[in-house]
Amino acid sequence: MAIWSNNYHGSMNEKAFQFNASIDADARLVYADIAGSIAHAKMLGHTGIIPADEADALVNELGKMNDELQDGTLAIDFSEEDIHSFLEAELTRRLGAIGKKVHTGRSRNDQVATALKLYAVSELDHLTTLAANVVLALSEKAEQHLETIMPGYTHLQRAQPITFAHHLMAYAEMFLRDKSRLEDNLERLLHYMPLGSAALATTTLPLDRAYTAEALGFKDFSQNSLDGVSDRDYSLELLADMSIIMVHISRFAEEIIIWSSQEFGFVKLRDTFSSGSSIMPQKKNPDIAELLRGKSGRVFGDLMGVLTLMKGLPLAYNKDMQEEKELLFDALDTVIFCLEIIPPMLGDMDVNAEAMLTASQKGYLNATDCADFLVEKGVPFRDAYQITGNILQECEDNNLTLEDFPLEMYKKHSDAFDEGIYKKVDLKECVVRRNVAGGPAPERVKEHIDAVKEKLKDY
Numbered sequence: 001m002a003i004w005s006n007n008y009h010g011s012m013n014e015k016a017f018q019f020n021a022s023i024d025a026d027a028r029l030v031y032a033d034i035a036g037s038i039a040h041a042k043m044l045g046h047t048g049i050i051p052a053d054e055a056d057a058l059v060n061e062l063g064k065m066n067d068e069l070q071d072g073t074l075a076i077d078f079s080e081e082d083i084h085s086f087l088e089a090e091l092t093r094r095l096g097a098i099g100k101k102v103h104t105g106r107s108r109n110d111q112v113a114t115a116l117k118l119y120a121v122s123e124l125d126h127l128t129t130l131a132a133n134v135v136l137a138l139s140e141k142a143e144q145h146l147e148t149i150m151p152g153y154t155h156l157q158r159a160q161p162i163t164f165a166h167h168l169m170a171y172a173e174m175f176l177r178d179k180s181r182l183e184d185n186l187e188r189l190l191h192y193m194p195l196g197s198a199a200l201a202t203t204t205l206p207l208d209r210a211y212t213a214e215a216l217g218f219k220d221f222s223q224n225s226l227d228g229v230s231d232r233d234y235s236l237e238l239l240a241d242m243s244i245i246m247v248h249i250s251r252f253a254e255e256i257i258i259w260s261s262q263e264f265g266f267v268k269l270r271d272t273f274s275s276g277s278s279i280m281p282q283k284k285n286p287d288i289a290e291l292l293r294g295k296s297g298r299v300f301g302d303l304m305g306v307l308t309l310m311k312g313l314p315l316a317y318n319k320d321m322q323e324e325k326e327l328l329f330d331a332l333d334t335v336i337f338c339l340e341i342i343p344p345m346l347g348d349m350d351v352n353a354e355a356m357l358t359a360s361q362k363g364y365l366n367a368t369d370c371a372d373f374l375v376e377k378g379v380p381f382r383d384a385y386q387i388t389g390n391i392l393q394e395c396e397d398n399n400l401t402l403e404d405f406p407l408e409m410y411k412k413h414s415d416a417f418d419e420g421i422y423k424k425v426d427l428k429e430c431v432v433r434r435n436v437a438g439g440p441a442p443e444r445v446k447e448h449i450d451a452v453k454e455k456l457k458d459y
């Protein structure tokens with residue numbers, strides 16, 4: 001029997017009841033909902049809306065239910081409509097008339113909004129830690145490759161020499177921003193405690209919302225009751241935060257897939273993070289990286305789903321909003337799994353520094369440095385650019401690199417060349433000299449890693 005059953009309302013068609021029920025999805029809100037009810041019951045006692053001893057009984061019993069659910073002595077009854085109905089029914093079964101008082105001055109509309117927000121708070125916290133772990137794993141790997149030269153690309157064409165550490169730390173920056181986006185979201189969410197909005201228009205009972213907000217760890221309560229029950233912005237923000245995280249994960253996964261191809265051969269995923277083919281015995285496929293890339297589509301879909309769900313809803317609560325939870329939970333489960341898998345995968349990714357260096361030696365990654373050499377000798381940049389272009393053509397015709405192009409041949413292109421050009425085009429030198437803040441010079445990247453580690457020292 002639904003908690004709203006009464007003589008005025010007849011009973012529901014069985015299929016309709018199943019269709020209407022959400023307990024399969026919202027069972028995971030159970031502890032958040034108990035926390036919301038405990039704060040509400042305390043407030044009811046504190047304000048004298050119900051007698052203090054009855055409030056104590058409610059708080060006590062809810063605490064017991066919490067423990068019993070945790071140790072498995074109390075099981076959720078999945079034939080109830082939703083988790084809120086289950087908890088109220090159970091409380092009433094245990095406390096009789098007193099149990100029925102827990103819903104005083106409350107509706108499931110503000111109850112579900114509160115439970116979902118409390119749940120989001122703990123998930124935001126979890127995601128923040130996981131993002132920090134990914135940053136730390138990237139920093140650790142980067143530290144081992146401060147001097148591992150690799151080609152830096154634009155348009156997926158070799159462009160200038162960088163280091164593997166510099167490349168990894170670009171991702172560390174992305175995940176750091178993800179972390180700060182989650183923190184912003186949490187800060188905003190904590191200013192909108194919905195409980196006390198009741199169904200849509202508060203209640204005539206003298207609720208103390210500041211008391212409840214504080215009891216639940218919020219910084220403030222929502223200032224408009226219609227908004228209180230129908231706000232799902234924090235959830236959209238969380239889905240957007242997670243979608244951006246997945247963009248970053250997907251880009252990184254894509255690079256790992258490319259790097260582990262035989263064409264690149266920059267990295268090798270150990271057997272722990274690759275799988276085989278059922279027909280081709282030689283295959284080692286980067287399935288895990290591919291799934292990390294693929295899961296992004298799913299999370300974007302969840303975001304799009306909730307955006308679409310919310311966009312046409314009149315105020316205040318509408319049942320459509322029940323659907324939002326499943327999409328949010330799906331995205332949370334997906335993103336949490338993806339973030340968890342990256343640190344161990346990075347650990348089991350072997351880097352082929354030799355292949356990265358060989359690739360860097362082809363494609364004239366030091367051409368800009370050759371032009372810079374001339375610029376330092378007073379040649380205008382545009383002329384230096386042209387002269388270097390001519391030299392590259394001659395290198396190509398003679399199958400030479402800028403490192404082994406003879407000095408007499410350099411001199412034919414410009415008097416400004418001398419022995420110093422060989423130091424200038426040495427790949428290691430090229431990287432070491434890119435010493436501008438934010439650049440690939442090992443010393444700069446090391447500073448960056450140290451700063452990041454310092455920032456995350458509490459994780």
Ligand code: ARG
Nearest residue numbers: 022082108109112317321322
């Ligand atoms: N299971 C519902 C949900 O998740 C609870 C709120 C029900 N409120 C209502 N007015 N029917 O949205």
